[in-house]
Amino acid sequence: MSTKKWFGLALVVLALLALPLVLTSVGTAWVRITNLAILFVFLALGLNIVVGMAGLLDLGYIAFFAVGAYVYALLASPHFGLHLPFWIILPLGALFAGMAGAILGAPTLRLRGDYLAIVTLGFGEIVRIFMNNLSQPFNITNGPKGITLIDGLNVAGMNFTATHTLFGIPFTGPAKYYYVLLILLTLVIVVNLRLQKSRIGRAWVAIREDELAAKAAGINTRNMKLLAFAMGASFGGTAGGMFAAMQGFVSPESFILHESILVLAMVVLGGMGNVWGVLAGAMLLSFVPEFLRYTVEPVQQMLFGKLLVDPEVLRMLIFGGALVLTMRFRPAGLWPESRHKLEMNEEK
């Protein structure tokens, strides 16, 4: 890389490092919002492996997020009195989610893509039903009430929930999570980029574009699809663990179908298969609704004197509309992957 590029990269890194300090001065809420946005980028990149690279439509992706979150919550909360360290639970959550992905995928991946879509949709719902009801007769998930008082991260004796002061700068809990998430995100992006160029990634793209031809070329399509599914799921599981640690509370309500759709909308809008596009899509769809939350209400109050359209409804309308309009006018997404662009614009 040239000096100029290095300089630019350093600038970006510095800006990212300084971001929580700037945001804290605006309000800690914005640090939390940013953290959630990063978590969603994380999720979107995981789903990107499944939908974008391998072309398998997964509509129950949030279930894997839920598996990770619940694994963390059960093993690090007073619910069972277990308090295992995070470096055991996070990988465990990823493992469990990955296994769930493989178990779900095994019977359905032999079939055509749209069956997979509907089965994953159902699976997401089933996971939620189980989370809601597994409080009887033995209390495993604590039902709709969810699990509270989950341990936060604890690295080398530093508790993440408290505020620490370093060099005279106070670092709040959310700010510290921001840095952890940033490290994880960098890792995920690197993995994604490397995957894309690897033998596996190219096999996925081949399957996405023409499964029959891929098979003929000697790719074990079933195993490759299973791998994509499990890998995407384990990303979701890791994100779920982080979510549980950050929030300190999980309940089935966080894992409804709408969340799966939201993550899918991020991938589709940004540009399926393109890591940077997905990142941008996830950022866009995370922040725009937050800005709306702060603007829609006052504007409506001013114009009509009352709240006509709930911001939450508007948020969902944007996601639904984004899916429809993207497919209609820019089927390869806002920032398409070059290969995908060719495919989506080709007439059959």
Next chain:
Amino acid sequence: MEIFAQQIINGLTAGSVYALVALGYTMVYGIIQLINFAHGEVVMIGGMVALTVITTLVGMGLPLPPIVLVLAGIIAAIPICMAIGYLLERAAYRPLRHAPRLAPLITAIGMSIVLQQVALLIWGRDPKAFPQIMENQSFAIGGASITSVQIAIILMSVVIMAALTWFVYRTRFGIAIRATAEDVRVAALMGVDANRTIAATFVIGAGLAAVAGVMYGTYYGITHYTMGFMLGLKAFSAAVLGGIGNLAGAMLGGILLGLVEALGAGYIGEFTDLCRWPLVDGLLVERCANGGNVVLFGSNYQDVFAFMVLILVLVFRPSGLLGERVSERA
């Protein structure tokens, strides 16, 4: 035995509704190989429209017999749902007919979310209770009882299914639909207007959905803006069970699914009651004492059955009970 007979009746009623919805999925799938994800939402809107009409009529205090009220609800719901079905096809699916398979699926999901949110805006977030218009007479059959609403639902769906079968197999338009399902291009060469036929299929499916929505509302007494989701999922499972693309299959699948669900929900509590299992009994003596029971899965798992059926069918007989075509098409 009484529980058994009762669950059969309940299952038949729910199954009739599933069958009507499943027909919509299967017809659309048969003709353009697309899962119309938004179909469940059309059912929901049908129920909501009928609810509004019936509530308004009841509110006006006219001395109308209940059957007229329900019919008015259905008559209002059908054209609205048909219009939505047509719009869905025109706006979301037709432009993408030649796009890769993933594209129309994604638009379908988007449309389903949009429809749900629009319904939320119009009818609100809370579940809406259907007005109690029919005095629910029940008749005893062999220890079980069947209500007038249940009889009406079963009869009506039988009539509708018979009419649909006649339409598809005996009329010119029905032949056009089947020809298009067989091969769009060849059908077009024979003078079939493919666009019109496909649109008509959506519209017919939406009409059936409207009726199913009203039935669902009157039977369960409640409508909610999210009700289309589970109902749609179940009906799709029913269509796959029967063999997707196959009309008789959708009807059979719907009825079977209704029965499986009703019997499952009726008996699962008993079967998974650990106190009845000799092996575990010793460990749970305290909780089982005095006729107590430790039920692993209660009837709140009812919604899981449809999904289990779907997975089992996909694993063991992907073409469904009556389907011939193997679903693998490049």
